[in-house]
Amino acid sequence: MMKNLILIQPNGILKRIYPRAVWNMDRSKKKIYLTFDDGPIPGLTEWVLDELKKFQVKATFFCVGANILKHYQIFERISHEGHVVANHTMFHSKGFKHTVTDYMREVDDCAKLVGNSLFRPPYGQLKRAQYKALIQKGYRIVLWDVISYDYETISGERCLSNAIRGRRNGSIVIFHDNLKAEKNIKYALPLFLEDSIKNGYTFECIPLSQDALAL
Ligand SMILES: [Zn+2]
Numbered sequence: 001m002m003k004n005l006i007l008i009q010p011n012g013i014l015k016r017i018y019p020r021a022v023w024n025m026d027r028s029k030k031k032i033y034l035t036f037d038d039g040p041i042p043g044l045t046e047w048v049l050d051e052l053k054k055f056q057v058k059a060t061f062f063c064v065g066a067n068i069l070k071h072y073q074i075f076e077r078i079s080h081e082g083h084v085v086a087n088h089t090m091f092h093s094k095g096f097k098h099t100v101t102d103y104m105r106e107v108d109d110c111a112k113l114v115g116n117s118l119f120r121p122p123y124g125q126l127k128r129a130q131y132k133a134l135i136q137k138g139y140r141i142v143l144w145d146v147i148s149y150d151y152e153t154i155s156g157e158r159c160l161s162n163a164i165r166g167r168r169n170g171s172i173v174i175f176h177d178n179l180k181a182e183k184n185i186k187y188a189l190p191l192f193l194e195d196s197i198k199n200g201y202t203f204e205c206i207p208l209s210q211d212a213l214a215l
Contacts, residue, residue, distance in 0.1 A: 018131055021141040022206075025170040032171050032201045034059040035144065037088055037120065039177035040067050040074035048177050048189065049081060055193040057203040059083050061177070062120040062142075065090035065110035075113075084205040086118035086142070087111050095125040103130050107139065108215050116208045118142055140209045146173040148188060151180040156187025163192045172206070 015023065025033055039045040040063055052059055061078050063085055068075045078085050090106040098106075107119060119139040126134070126141075134141055146166035148159045163173055173192075175185050196203070 017128070018126065018141060018143070020135055021131075021143050022172070023143050024145040024168075024172055025206075027168065027170045030169050030201050031204050032167065032173060032196055033206050034203055035062060035120070035142070035172060035174050035206070036060070036177045037062045037122075037174060038067070038092065039063055040071045040078060041177060041179070042071060042074065044179065044182050044185070045071075045074050045078070045177045047186070048175075049077060049083075051190055051193065052083070053081065055190075055197065057193060058205050059203065060086055060118070060142075060206040062086045062088035062118075063110075063114065064088050064092045065106070065113050066092075068110075068113050084116070084118065084208065085114045086116065086120065086206070087114050087139075088120050089122055092122045094123055095121055095127050095130050098130075100127070100129045100133050103127075104133050104137070107134065108137075111139075111213055111215060117211060117213050118206055118208065137215070138209070138211045138213045140211075142172065142206055144172040144174040146171045148173070148175055148184070148192075150184040150188065151176050151178065154184065156184045159184040160188035160191050163188060164195060167196065167201070 036048055061083055087110045090109045093106055095103055117138055117140050120142050124143060146163060148163040150159045
């Protein structure tokens with residue numbers, strides 16, 4: 001169940017393997033960068049959008065291309081409401097299981113849908129050659145420094161405390177709008193937003209890079 005833990009551990013070795021990936025933003029500003037992975041899906045992504053609207057918070061959605069095509073109206077709603085839609089491959093593919101060519105094709109196809117260079121590898125997995133190809137093409141690889149583990153079989157309370165305990169200035173926080181995480185995110189997200197706002201944090205989208213992609 002926890003086999004991905006080593007891969008997504010943000011400290012230490014992965015920072016050395018992916019030195020140009022973004023793990024957090026400016027530590028001197030009281031801002032949090034909320035991110036949602038794996039959508040858009042009917043119901044849950046819409047619920048997330050409603051919550052963000054309630055708290056007047058903007059976030060970044062790392063979307064799976066196949067889900068964008070299936071649920072195009074929800075995809076449009078995300079950008080229409082001022083959030084950023086970013087790339088999470090076409091089919092949520094594991095880097096370790098794909099050749100560089102196949103992986104990059106999926107990434108490029110999803111980039112055409114989202115229209116920017118922000119990219120998050122599913123499971124935080126990348127082969128060294130995939131990492132290099134992404135950087136070379138101008139992708140901005142965005143990882144995270146706070147993970148709620150909403151997709152694991154933990155309680156909603158635990159998921160909330162994971163997010164709150166990890167939270168710092170400039171944190172990139174990851175939640176999932178997928179069905180595995182539904183119970184936990186529905187418990188934790190509103191309370192996390194409320195608590196962060198009470199503690200003086202504001203929320204921003206991950207800034208888009210000005211560099212053009214070499215597609
Ligand atoms: Zn994912």
